[in-house]
Ligand SMILES: Nc1ncnc2c1ncn2[C@@H]1O[C@H](COP(=O)(O)OP(=O)(O)OP(=O)(O)O)[C@@H](O)[C@H]1O
């Protein structure tokens with residue numbers, strides 16, 4: 001096959017040769033990012049609520065403080081206070097083997113554990129690490145969003161007879177969500193970019209593909225510039241989607 | 256003569272600050288009671304204790320004989336019997352007027368949506384805002400928002416309505432429209448407790464006026480007794496300041 005030389009120095013044929021691999025890598029990056037955004041949002045909501053939990057009477061008061069607020073605060077502090085890269089390594093090489101291990105896995109052991117680790121080990125650890133990490137950041141977004149809602153809204157809702165849970169789902173969270181959209185969008189973009197760190201434990205996503213190609217040809221511009229543009233396109237797409245959501249859900253907000 | 260609310264020795268402290276120092280009173284069905292008093296005397300706190308938005312520090316509040324601050328009481332059920340209208344309206348800004356009104360009946364009482372909407376339309380006719388049914392709160396004037404807030408509270412068919420300075424955040428030209436809705440309610444026999452300094456309204460509508468100062472009920476009587484022949488020096492001083 002004739003090499004196509006676009007700019008003289010840029011050998012597009014390399015990219016074309018590994019086209020399928022780049023395509024798979026792109027799919028993996030999108031898959032990991034999507035899963036982590038969804039799980040991270042659910043986790044962030046739970047942790048954000050746990051950090052705000054309070055009650056008037058004991059023992060609920062003590063339960064809120066020691067079993068909800070305190071652990072969630074430590075959790076958030078740890079995952080925001082340590083590098084994501086280190087968290088990925090810790091989870092992949094230390095935490096995961098504890099639970100999934102052919103010899104004595106706490107969760108899964110034996111042959112299933114061996115094949116699971118071999119085929120999906122990096123995928124599981126990567127998603128776990130990224131979810132836990134983004135959950136910590138997203139919980140702060142939820143917390144700030146919920147706290148930004150005027151107390152009068154909660155009082156009006158409660159005085160109509162709506163329970164605390166209903167007040168949250170119908171009154172507080174929908175309003176908080178609008179204000180949270182921009183920071184949530186930023187977080188999703190950060191997550192997309194951070195997913196490249198999982199390449200370090202061998203998950204075949206975009207950055208890993210680029211590294212493989214670079215190694216095979218000792219050419220660096222082609223693979224890394226290509227994935228840069230792919231990431232860039234994805235982040236622009238995400239930013240656009242967030243803008244659309246904002247426009248759609250922005251109705252009625254006076255702020 | 257049935258009693259809707261009975262308050263016995265109600266006290267409330269915020270830390271060191273004693274805001275309510277032993278309040279006794281009761282409100283009978285279809286009665287309209289106005290509460291007046293200087294800023295910071297505890298009027299809002301008092302109203303908020305009546306529906307459990309504030310915990311009481313001592314004493315009891317009984318609504319239809321059920322103690323509001325008992326741990327075993329279902330406060331949500333109790334609150335749905337007590338309508339509350341706030342100084343700053345507190346409409347839900349992300350919902351249309353219609354959704355603001357139907358939210359509680361459908362979620363708390365399980366009223367079918369169509370029926371709740373029908374009722375909302377009737378209430379909007381009553382407060383004169385049927386044409387705003389699909390508007391969002393930020394598209395309404397203050398007076399219109401407050402009338403929607405009244406309709407929202409009425410949608411739960413409460414046994415009593417509490418009003419905390421419902422007109423004091425309004426431009427003067429909008430006060431009248433809200434007061435006239437309230438007057439209509441009173442004439443229809445709604446039981447009401449109103450914190451307000453609208454003396455004209457109190458004279459026209461109230462059966463009784465309570466004067467509160469520094470967390471105690473200093474004096475109570477008919478509007479004429481309180482406004483024209485106050486017995487207490489503190490009442491006289493307050494009235495001469497605001498008139
Ligand atoms: N959540 C709170 N924490 C601490 N102090 C409070 C709280 N709410 C009210 N207070 C204090 O309680 C006192 C009574 O307040 P309240 O709002 O009941 O007065 P008010 O009679 O309604 O006054 P106004 O006419 O200005 O509305 C005030 O000194 C106020 O600062």
Ligand SMILES: [Mg+2]
Nearest residue numbers: 298299300420
């Ligand atoms: Mg007040």
